[in-house]
Amino acid sequence: MFLSIAQEADLPRSLNYGLLDKYWSFNGDSRLGSDVDNELRSSLSSKWKLPFPPYPENPLIKQYSAEFWILGDLMTPEESRGGSFARRVFDVDEADVVFVPFFATLSAEIQLGMAKGVFRKKVGNGDYERQREVVDLIQGTDAWRRSGGRDHVFVLTDPVAMWHVRAEIAPAVLLVVDFGGWYRLDSKASSGNSSDMIQHTQVSLLKDVIVPYTHLLPRLHLSEDQNRQTLLYFKGAKHRHRGGMVREKLWDLLVNEPGVIMEEGFPNATGREQSIKGMWTSEFCLHPAGDTPTSCRLFDAIQSLCIPVIISDNIELPFEGMVDYLDFSVFVAVSDALRPNWLLGHLRSFSKEQRDAFRRNMARAQPIFEYDSGHPDGIGPIPPDGAVNHIWKKVHQKLPMIKEAIVRDKRKPPGVLVPLRCHCT
Incomplete structure (x- = not known):
């Protein structure tokens, strides 16, 4: 066919x-x-x-x-x-x-x-x-x-x-x-x-x-994965418009929490290296809505084997019905994410076995989001x-x-x- x-x-x-x-x-x-x-x-x-x-x-x-x-x-x-x-x-x-x-x-x-x-x-x-x-x-x-x-x-x-x-x-x-x-x-x-x-x-x-x-960060293969010391990582602009205003509220809730790295930055060469280090060494990567419900950050997280934490109530995702994002992502309602102390407690509730299973599933899904034909x-x-x-x-x-x-x-x-x-x- x-x-x-x-x-x-x-x-x-x-x-x-x-x-x-x-x-x-x-x-x-x-x-x-x-x-x-x-x-x-x-x-x-x-x-x-x-x-x-x-x-x-x-x-x-x-x-x-x-x-x-x-x-x-x-x-x-x-x-x-x-x-x-x-x-x-x-x-x-x-x-x-x-x-x-x-x-x-x-x-x-x-x-x-x-x-x-x-x-x-x-x-x-x-x-x-x-x-x-x-x-x-x-x-x-x-x-x-x-x-x-x-x-x-x-x-x-x-x-x-x-x-x-x-x-x-x-x-x-x-x-x-x-x-x-x-x-x-x-x-x-x-x-x-x-x-x-x-x-x-x-x-x-x-x-x-x-x-x-198109993802901007290189692919990390499961065989190359190492210990991840950080619980939750985010790099991007703090201030957004419309539905992305939740990002600023999340930032203020999380920025000083232990085990969390919140970095503001631009995707230039320096920012790229910081993102690689942050995503490759973190268990979870935060994906709040921006000016639109999704962003390239989600696909960088998948290629980095960093479990996406998706906080975007109106998000639509590629290839649903072909791939089940619940196999490797955590979806959180905006109302829950903004509850003080709730989000980090929820992420810490995932066992090492569950996190490892997320990454194995993510590794199988990585090629699905790859455009490069090698030419x-x-x-x-x-x-x-x-x-x-x-x-x-x-x-x-x-x-x-x-x-x-x-x-x-x-x-x-x-x-x-x-x-x-x-x-x-």
């Missing part, structure tokens, strides 16, 4: 690999620079227009690199794609879904790095112009008109990717890291309802796929048990719903609208 995918061929290179050309052509002192990228940029200076340039190592961008690895799988020659669940076809009529090869996250990050002040505007906003170009090209195709876009697939890993055109691509299958960047838009659309009754008209577990962030240009056979194949399998699970939605839409009499979807889970 395979997922048959046609790649939208009319999108120019400037909307995917051309954006990487653009990124690598910036001066080393650009706001988009990072130490590791500036070193790589100098080595690419004479040949930065490679057919398939590498994705940035800048951690603020790299964490969203799913778009690069997913397209890389489709661009890999067929004879090298034996392990992929996706089968690329070149006739749209033979395809289950149509993949839109737009690096939406890289487009957004380039704009935010160059001129953040115009990001939410349309005039002078290169990202908006690219979004508009993509939508105009896609909506002009017979394939989009035939399905209303319901069988098209977009990768939107950055919470602000394709921010200006979300309503126009809402019928499609969206690959997102969570729904946090969409809540406020949907709540405005649901006038008359409380914030607890948001009508998710643009995103839903019924049609969309939650994908993992820096992204072109090459993907691991059969890796993240890209799990994404394709999740998209395949949506096919009955996609076909039903297309049929329902076609049988409606002229002038009658199909009711908006709700988050019926």
Whole structure:
């Protein structure tokens, strides 16, 4: 069984690999620079227009690199794609879904790095112009008109990717890291309802796929695991917005507790080394909500065999139904976590045997959240048990719903609208 995918061929290179050309052509002192990228940029200076340039190592961008690895799988020659669940076809009529090869996250990050002040505007906003170009090209195709876009697939890993055109691509299958960047838009659309009754008209577990962030820390194998002296570890920003405000309250509760390390820091080279040391030597790693319900930190913890303590009531997780997070994670309600002295007592109640079992299960799950195919240009056979194949399998699970939605839409009499979807889970 395979997922048959046609790649939208009319999108120019400037909307995917051309954006990487653009990124690598910036001066080393650009706001988009990072130490590791500036070193790589100098080595690419004479040949930065490679057919398939590498994705940035800048951690603020790299964490969203799913778009690069997913397209890389489709661009890999067929004879090298034996392990992929996706089968690329070149006739749209033979395809289950149509993949839109737009690096939406890289487009957004380039704009935010160059001129953040115009990001939410349309005039002078290169990202908006690219979004508009993509939508105009896609909506002009017979394939989009035939399905209303319901069988098209977009990768939107950055919470602000394709921010200006979300309503126009809402019928499609969206690959997102969570729904946090969409809540406020949907709540405005649901006038008359409380914030607890948001009508998710643009995103839903019924049609969309939650994908993992790209982890930033190296994988620690179970055979390399050593004694862990710290009970609970967290590194990140103390102050967050919206649902992430719980982080500041947790910080104040935990910062001076014995066996707990709370560090504020940025994911630069120094912060990376601190995170590796902290996660590799701690039993549990705290994962509170930030500006959105989840973050790259969860997948760094999994790769570090540090048991995630997830305190985020609205979190959605990748590949549920394929992987059971209860096998290696601890879920805590925000209301319980904020009770004085409760959280640390709860974590200390897990026996060494239970903690060891969590880590064994985590070690088995580590490959599932791995994007890297072993080729820096992204072109090459993907691991059969890796993240890209799990994404394709999740998209395949949506096919009955996609076909039903297309049929329902076609049988409606002229002038009658199909009711908006709700988050019926």
